[in-house]
Amino acid sequence: xxxxxxxxxxxxxxxxxxxxxxxxxxxxxxxxxxxxxxxxxxxxxxxxxxxxxxxxxxxxxxxxxxxxxxxxxxxxxxxxxxxxxxxxxxxxxxxxxxxxxxxxxxxxxxxxxxxxxxxxxxxxxxxxxxxxxxxxxxxxxxxxxxxxxxxxxxxxxxxxxxxxxxxxxxxxxxxxxxxxxxxxxxxxxxxxxxxxxxxxxxxxxxxxxxxxxxxxxxxxxxxxxxxxxxxxxxxxxxxxxxxxxxxxxxxxxxxxxxxxxxxxxxxxxxxxxxxxxxxxxxxxxxxxxxxxxxxxxxx
Amino acid sequence: xxxxxxxxxxxxxxxxxxxxxxxxxxxxxxxxxxxxxxxxxxxxxxxxxxxxxxxxxxxxxxxxxxxxxxxxxxxxxxxxxxxxxxxxxxxxxxxxxxxxxxxxxxxxxxxxxxxxxxxxxxxxxxxxxxxxxxxxxxxxxxxxxxxxxxxxxxxxxxxxxxxxxxxxxxxxxxxxxxxxxxxxxxxxxxxxxxxxxxxxxxxxxxxxxxxxxxxxxxxxxxxxxxxxxxxxxxxxxxxxxxxxxxxxxxxxxxxxxxxxxxxxxxxxxxxxxxxxxxxxxxxxxxxxxxxxxxxxxxxxxxxxxxxxxxxxxxxxxxxxxxxxxxxxxxxxxxxx
Numbered sequence: 064x065x066x067x068x069x070x071x072x073x074x075x076x077x078x079x080x081x082x083x084x085x086x087x088x089x090x091x092x093x094x095x096x097x098x099x100x101x102x103x104x105x106x107x108x109x110x111x112x113x114x115x116x117x118x119x120x121x122x123x124x125x126x127x128x129x130x131x132x133x134x135x136x137x138x139x140x141x142x143x144x145x146x147x148x149x150x151x152x153x154x155x156x157x158x159x160x161x162x163x164x165x166x167x168x169x170x171x172x173x174x175x176x177x178x179x180x181x182x183x184x185x186x187x188x189x190x191x192x193x194x195x196x197x198x199x200x201x202x203x204x205x206x207x208x209x210x211x212x213x214x215x216x217x218x219x220x221x222x223x224x225x226x227x228x229x230x231x232x233x234x235x236x237x238x239x240x241x242x243x244x245x246x247x248x249x250x251x252x253x254x255x256x257x258x259x260x261x262x263x264x265x266x267x268x269x270x271x272x273x274x275x276x277x278x279x280x281x282x283x284x285x286x287x288x289x290x291x292x293x294x295x296x297x298x299x300x301x302x303x304x305x306x307x308x309x310x311x312x313x314x315x316x317x318x319x320x321x322x323x324x325x326x327x328x329x330x331x332x333x334x335x336x337x338x339x340x341x342x343x344x345x346x347x348x349x350x351x352x353x354x355x356x357x358x359x360x361x362x
Numbered sequence: 363x364x365x366x367x368x369x370x371x372x373x374x375x376x377x378x379x380x381x382x383x384x385x386x387x388x389x390x391x392x393x394x395x396x397x398x399x400x401x402x403x404x405x406x407x408x409x410x411x412x413x414x415x416x417x418x419x420x421x422x423x424x425x426x427x428x429x430x431x432x433x434x435x436x437x438x439x440x441x442x443x444x445x446x447x448x449x450x451x452x453x454x455x456x457x458x459x460x461x462x463x464x465x466x467x468x469x470x471x472x473x474x475x476x477x478x479x480x481x482x483x484x485x486x487x488x489x490x491x492x493x494x495x496x497x498x499x500x501x502x503x504x505x506x507x508x509x510x511x512x513x514x515x516x517x518x519x520x521x522x523x524x525x526x527x528x529x530x531x532x533x534x535x536x537x538x539x540x541x542x543x544x545x546x547x548x549x550x551x552x553x554x555x556x557x558x559x560x561x562x563x564x565x566x567x568x569x570x571x572x573x574x575x576x577x578x579x580x581x582x583x584x585x586x587x588x589x590x591x592x593x594x595x596x597x598x599x600x601x602x603x604x605x606x607x608x609x610x611x612x613x614x615x616x617x618x619x620x621x622x623x624x625x626x627x628x629x630x631x632x633x634x635x636x637x638x639x640x641x642x643x644x645x646x647x648x649x650x651x652x653x654x655x656x657x658x659x660x661x662x663x664x665x666x667x668x669x670x671x672x673x674x675x676x677x678x679x680x681x682x683x684x685x686x687x688x689x690x691x692x693x694x695x696x697x698x
Contacts (some may be wrong), residue, residue: 079598079600150600153374156374157519157520158523161373162398162401163398163401166400192403192404192407194407194408197404227647227648230381230646231378234382234384235384235409236409236410237408261647264645289642291646293646294643294645295642321635
């Protein structure tokens with residue numbers, strides 16, 4: 064492994080997520096949801112080798128960014144932002160009485176954001192029934208939320224579409240969505256990205272649609288167990304071997320806590336075309352040990 | 363041969379099933395039906411190669427093998443009736459719960475008896491690897507005779523919700539969330555009868571936000587008692603969680619969506635995470651159980667076999683919910 068791998072702190076523990084068990088997530092306690100504590104963990108990770116922070120854009124993570132942005136400039140992370148925060152959208156839809164109610168709420172938020180580019184794109188989208196304009200409007204709105212929290216000097220490396228959006232768009236053959244996001248992000252000089260649980264399927268579809276992988280970030284689960292690697296570990300590995308031009312960042316390397324870090328690294332260190340790793344940490348000593356070891360083994 | 367399928371209702375669950383159906387090899391997703399003009403307008407632009415229609419009548423003549431109904435619960439009865447009476451399709455999948463009341467569910471069951479075809483209700487936890495493992499352990503008699511169980515279904519969906527939030531369209535916490543664990547208990551233990559019940563309103567005066575009820579096995583040799591707890595205002599349940607603790611004459615088993623723990627009286631214990639139980643699917647969206655559920659329903663249509671949980675099976679869930687409401691009403695009258 065000669066090329067430098069990007070090491071990112073993941074945000075799942077800060078949202079109370081453990082894919083191993085809900086019980087485990089609850090038992091971690093409330094400290095993790097506290098932005099100061101979470102920001103300390105991100106800082107600790109950066110001090111020990113992490114390059115950046117991969118997170119879904121939510122009130123919790125925006126608060127963390129506000130705290131980090133006050134730190135020294137050299138210690139600011141590269142930001143890999145995932146939108147939308149699907150859990151909050153589902154909850155909003157539940158409280159607003161369905162998808163039309165959610166759309167109205169979101170439209171209100173964009174309208175009151177004061178971001179004129181987002182508002183104009185949104186209006187164009189609604190009047191012309193143009194989903195591409197609506198997507199641009201939404202991304203602009205999220206980008207402005209990010210900048211107002213992380214500061215103008217923040218290193219916003221990539222905006223990735225959340226797995227729920229990516230995987231639904233893949234299934235429903237919405238190639239326009241992938242093309243729109245890639246083109247728009249490249250125009251904004253931000254790396255376009257997609258989070259997916261169906262990595263092999265995404266690679267197959269991009270090839271079928273003739274979408275160029277160059278400069279595209281793809282975040283997907285990879286681990287020795289094949290946990291959440293659809294349709295199988297073998298198929299995902301084959302697809303990875305074909306995607307030298309994409310910036311593939313792997314997550315779930317610990318199979319949600321089922322594997323120990325050394326055995327997790329032993330697997331990913333041999334993956335071809337791997338460009339980065341995202342790992343969540345829940346304690347300060349985890350942050351130190353995890354990123355020290357990743358740095359040692361992957362660089 | 364491919365099954366030609368339409369989805370009625372383009373909310374969260376409609377989009378989820380439409381996505382899954384689109385990637386299944388033996389399915390052709392033909393049409394989507396949605397009454398909201400806004401959603402339909404964008405649906406037509408966003409999803410290519412599929413008809414997006416406003417009215418059920420427009421599905422007539424499409425030669426559909428099956429229709430998925432994923433609309434709000436109060437509309438299930440009229441939509442399913444229309445699907446059968448207009449001859450739109452013989453096979454129907456409906457998201458849980460089947461209908462708004464026990465009377466409506468009985469009406470639907472009578473209708474399907476005359477119609478034939480495959481029908482299924484989206485009690486998807488039966489397709490989760492952990493609950494399947496628990497069912498296998500019970501069927502093999504590892505616990506010997508079950509004597510007691512505790513079932514729970516919790517979420518934070520309405521935690522901190524303002525008074526008057528739109529919970530009514532979801533029919534109360536048992537119909538919306540608790541029905542999953544009721545279905546699992548009926549699947550595990552057979553017929554149950556409600557002994558006592560307590561329903562609480564936390565958000566609005568007519569909402570049912572928290573439920574506790576006791577049951578006893580009926581119609582069998584089991585001396586089994588159980589209790590259910592359900593709330594959608596619980597702290598710390600970012601994702602809904604459903605689980606059961608089961609005590610038998612030979613040990614105890616705990617099962618939830620993540621794992622199965624078995625402790626036997628001889629001191630041996632076993633733990634299976636979903637990682638250990640072959641939780642693989644060809645396409646992941648929403649959760650592995652959704653894809654398995656849809657594969658099973660479509661497979662049943664193509665093979666000409668029955669699908670479970672059928673409308674008849676779901677009727678038993680509604681019967682329990684109806685009993686809870688009647689027991690609660692009776693105790694309220696007694697208090698007055």
